[in-house]
Amino acid sequence: MYVKGLAAFAAAVGVGLLSGAAIAQEVKQEKQSVLGNANVSPVTQEQLNAADKNSKDFLLTNGNYAQTRFYPGKQIGRDNVKNLHVAWIFQTDVKESLETSPIVVDGVMYVTTSFSHVYALDAKTGQQLWHYAHKMGPITVYCCGPNNRGIQVLGDRVYLATLDSKLLALNAKTGEVVWTTNIADPELGYSETMAPTVVKDKVLIGTNGGEYGIRGFVRAYDAKTGKQLWNFNTIPENSVGVWATKDATGRDMHRNIQAEKDMLAKIGDPYAKLGGGVWQNPSVDLATNRIYFVVGNPSPDLDGSNRPGDNLYTNSLVSLDLDTGKYVCHFQYIAHDVWDLDAVSPTVLVNVKDKDGKRIPGVIHAGKTGHIYVHDRKDCSLIRFSETMVPQENMWVLPTKEGARMLPGANGGVEWSPIATDPGQELAYAINLHQPMHYRVESSPYPNGKLWLGGAFTAIPGEQQSGNITAVNYNTGKIKWQVKTPEPMIGGILATAGGLVFTGEGNGKFAAYNSSTGKELWSFRAGAGVNAPPSSYMIGGKQYVVVGAGGNTQVDFKRGNNIIAFTLD
Amino acid sequence: MFGKLMMCGAALFLIASQARAETIAEKVAVCTGCHGEDGKPVDKTIPTIWGQQAGYLYIQLRDFKRGDRKSEIMQPIATQFERDDMLAIAEYFSQKPWPDLGQPRAPKDVAAKAVSASASVGCPACHLDRFQGDGTVPRLAGMGRDYLAKTIADFRTRARGNNPGMSDLMLATSPDDLAALVEYLAGL
Numbered sequence: 101m102y103v104k105g106l107a108a109f110a111a112a113v114g115v116g117l118l119s120g121a122a123i124a125q126e127v128k129q130e131k132q133s134v135l136g137n138a139n140v141s142p143v144t145q146e147q148l149n150a151a152d153k154n155s156k157d158f159l160l161t162n163g164n165y166a167q168t169r170f171y172p173g174k175q176i177g178r179d180n181v182k183n184l185h186v187a188w189i190f191q192t193d194v195k196e197s198l199e200t201s202p203i204v205v206d207g208v209m210y211v212t213t214s215f216s217h218v219y220a221l222d223a224k225t226g227q228q229l230w231h232y233a234h235k236m237g238p239i240t241v242y243c244c245g246p247n248n249r250g251i252q253v254l255g256d257r258v259y260l261a262t263l264d265s266k267l268l269a270l271n272a273k274t275g276e277v278v279w280t281t282n283i284a285d286p287e288l289g290y291s292e293t294m295a296p297t298v299v300k301d302k303v304l305i306g307t308n309g310g311e312y313g314i315r316g317f318v319r320a321y322d323a324k325t326g327k328q329l330w331n332f333n334t335i336p337e338n339s340v341g342v343w344a345t346k347d348a349t350g351r352d353m354h355r356n357i358q359a360e361k362d363m364l365a366k367i368g369d370p371y372a373k374l375g376g377g378v379w380q381n382p383s384v385d386l387a388t389n390r391i392y393f394v395v396g397n398p399s400p401d402l403d404g405s406n407r408p409g410d411n412l413y414t415n416s417l418v419s420l421d422l423d424t425g426k427y428v429c430h431f432q433y434i435a436h437d438v439w440d441l442d443a444v445s446p447t448v449l450v451n452v453k454d455k456d457g458k459r460i461p462g463v464i465h466a467g468k469t470g471h472i473y474v475h476d477r478k479d480c481s482l483i484r485f486s487e488t489m490v491p492q493e494n495m496w497v498l499p500t501k502e503g504a505r506m507l508p509g510a511n512g513g514v515e516w517s518p519i520a521t522d523p524g525q526e527l528a529y530a531i532n533l534h535q536p537m538h539y540r541v542e543s544s545p546y547p548n549g550k551l552w553l554g555g556a557f558t559a560i561p562g563e564q565q566s567g568n569i570t571a572v573n574y575n576t577g578k579i580k581w582q583v584k585t586p587e588p589m590i591g592g593i594l595a596t597a598g599g600l601v602f603t604g605e606g607n608g609k610f611a612a613y614n615s616s617t618g619k620e621l622w623s624f625r626a627g628a629g630v631n632a633p634p635s636s637y638m639i640g641g642k643q644y645v646v647v648g649a650g651g652n653t654q655v656d657f658k659r660g661n662n663i664i665a666f667t668l669d
Numbered sequence: 670m671f672g673k674l675m676m677c678g679a680a681l682f683l684i685a686s687q688a689r690a691e692t693i694a695e696k697v698a699v700c701t702g703c704h705g706e707d708g709k710p711v712d713k714t715i716p717t718i719w720g721q722q723a724g725y726l727y728i729q730l731r732d733f734k735r736g737d738r739k740s741e742i743m744q745p746i747a748t749q750f751e752r753d754d755m756l757a758i759a760e761y762f763s764q765k766p767w768p769d770l771g772q773p774r775a776p777k778d779v780a781a782k783a784v785s786a787s788a789s790v791g792c793p794a795c796h797l798d799r800f801q802g803d804g805t806v807p808r809l810a811g812m813g814r815d816y817l818a819k820t821i822a823d824f825r826t827r828a829r830g831n832n833p834g835m836s837d838l839m840l841a842t843s844p845d846d847l848a849a850l851v852e853y854l855a856g857l
Contacts, residue, residue, distance in 0.1 A: 246804075
């Protein structure tokens with residue numbers, strides 16, 4: 101999951117530290133919580149189950165439990181999107197990386213910022229209703245920015261996971277803390293940036309920490325009390341696997357299996373410090389009572405010498421039983437990864453064509469490799485993978501001490517950015533990065549919860565970076581259209597029944613595209629990086645689109661503190 | 670009897686809290702000898718700890734005590750402290766203002782070199798915007814030049830072995846670029 105820089109872009113556009121130093125200082129304001137009164141009715145499980153058909157609210161981080169990011173409202177469409185204008189702008193107190201997915205419930209919007217703040221806003225006017233300023237413990241350990249991606253509401257509670265690895269339930273009306281639970285010890289490298297997924301009185305949460313030698317997990321906590329209900333270790337005690345020599349697409353990964361076997365005999369199974377973070381939301385299959393998520397990279401990222409075996413279930417799609425947390429199936433994309441080209445972008449449940457053209461329940465994931473992978477939901481098996489959305493070169497050259505050049509760079513392809521799908525068009529929409537990098541390896545023993553990269557990935561100065569928005573037909577694997585962008589893309593995307601996709605760029609551009617052709621139909625300049633997933637909702641018969649513009653720590657895009665809502669007259 | 674106990678209890682409480690207050694003051698008094706009475710270190714190879722991130726200060730004291738970070742000077746000092754002392758000391762120094770060491774800004778060409786190197790590795794992803802740090806990641810902006818040069822060199826040789834990740838990143842950066850970064854960071 102770790103972060104790599106943006107040399108070429110910074111050099112070309114002249115942004116970054118030099119200009120940053122000249123501009124006003126970005127400060128983390130230690131604002132106090134302000135309790136308030138949000139007039140919001142409790143969210144029922146039935147409402148959450150039907151979120152995919154609800155155009156009034158935006159109830160889950162990725163729209164619905166299937167995580168399609170397909171918004172069913174269509175008041176804003178291809179013909180009138182050109183008239184979109186700002187309804188309101190809310191400025192938060194925190195001018196740092198903004199990755200929040202706004203949640204809208206009954207006219208109230210919940211957004212979060214870096215350092216785990218939560219705001220409740222009037223979704224029609226942008227007026228603040230309450231503000232929860234988390235009192236952060238002194239010890240936080242995280243690799244890629246003090247991010248927070250949002251909350252979820254169930255009943256009259258707002259669920260939040262914080263950078264210092266706590267899980268909280270807040271009163272949705274007032275912002276008061278109802279309960280707090282410690283998830284894991286930040287001193288050992290655990291932190292939280294994801295929004296919890298709440299379903300059937302369970303709060304599902306994973307963890308960050310793949311750069312610190314953690315042992316990853318997904319857990320369920322009781323929504324009423326905060327008590328842990330089950331724990332699934334993303335790294336099983338037998339993490340060795342089948343000694344796979346090829347990745348999911350059939351390319352040789354140049355593993356030295358004999359050397360690994362010798363090491364295994366010497367040190368035993370390395371499961372205890374093997375990483376495997378999960379920091380994006382699982383999708384929930386309500387019909388089969390299963391959850392699907394992807395597991396991140398092994399620790400240390402680039403040095404495989406001390407972690408023999410396939411390193412299960414790192415870089416994998418995994419499915420569990422929702423009630424018990426018991427393993428159902430998995431599929432590993434890259435065994436024994438030494439490039440940090442792990443699996444991050446959240447899974448999406450859609451019906452797909454299997455190899456015989458029969459329509460079956462599927463699950464798809466967009467990889468850092470630049471492929472969209474299409475699976476059978478029943479057993480996690482791979483049906484197909486898409487054409488590559490970004491240039492690939494020299495895969496899978498092993499990292500060296502001097503640095504080996506390989507594309508894609510370690511951010512992807514598709515980073516954590518959630519994809520959107522339009523089931524009617526059988527399309528998945530993904531935003532991509534293109535960053536040529538050097539992969540270097542260094543070896544060191546487990547450092548007690550400290551940064552453990554096993555080397556470094558560095559953007560190659562002078563090599564051009566860019567990004568793109570790509571529409572892929574997941575039933576054929578073919579690219580339908582692609583729009584190139586001047587910078588690598590990170591944040592997220594939303595598709596709507598109005599035939600549109602909305603997404604933003606690091607240079608502050610936020611735009612709407614025809615979802616069938618990629619033609620740009622409207623754009624807006626936010627003044628800070630638009631690196632967060634958009635949401636949409638309706639109030640008083642009017643559709644709104646909302647997005648955070650706060651830039652990004654990971655790729656160093658210009659910071660801001662704006663939540664911007666748009667609507668038609 | 671009841672009254673007496675009450676008084677006794679109150680007196681004890683007073684003594685206990687005084688003792689604790691004195692201990693903290695005593696403990697940090699030692700530090701001024703090197704880290705400076707006004708937060709400006711007495712020697713150029715000694716780091717600034719006034720206004721540094723609390724999480725980072727705590728982790729360093731912990732690492733000195735554990736022997737994960739080697740220092741003939743700091744190890745014996747840190748060994749006297751328990752976890753709670755370290756957290757309190759860290760909090761105490763983090764609340765002090767960061768001192769201005771009056772180091773000059775890096776010249777344009779040096780700054781440009783530093784920015785390019787920093788962007789290649791992605792230093793601000795952890796050290797945050799303008800190198801202010803957060804939590805267990807240290808502030809670097811305005812840190813003493815000689816100390817920066819020394820500790821970066823120590824990371825490269827792993828003489829400073831308490832963060833192999835930082836060592837890896839320093840090894841991935843050329844000595845030339847690091848020299849520019851030192852000058853740039855010191856002058857921020």
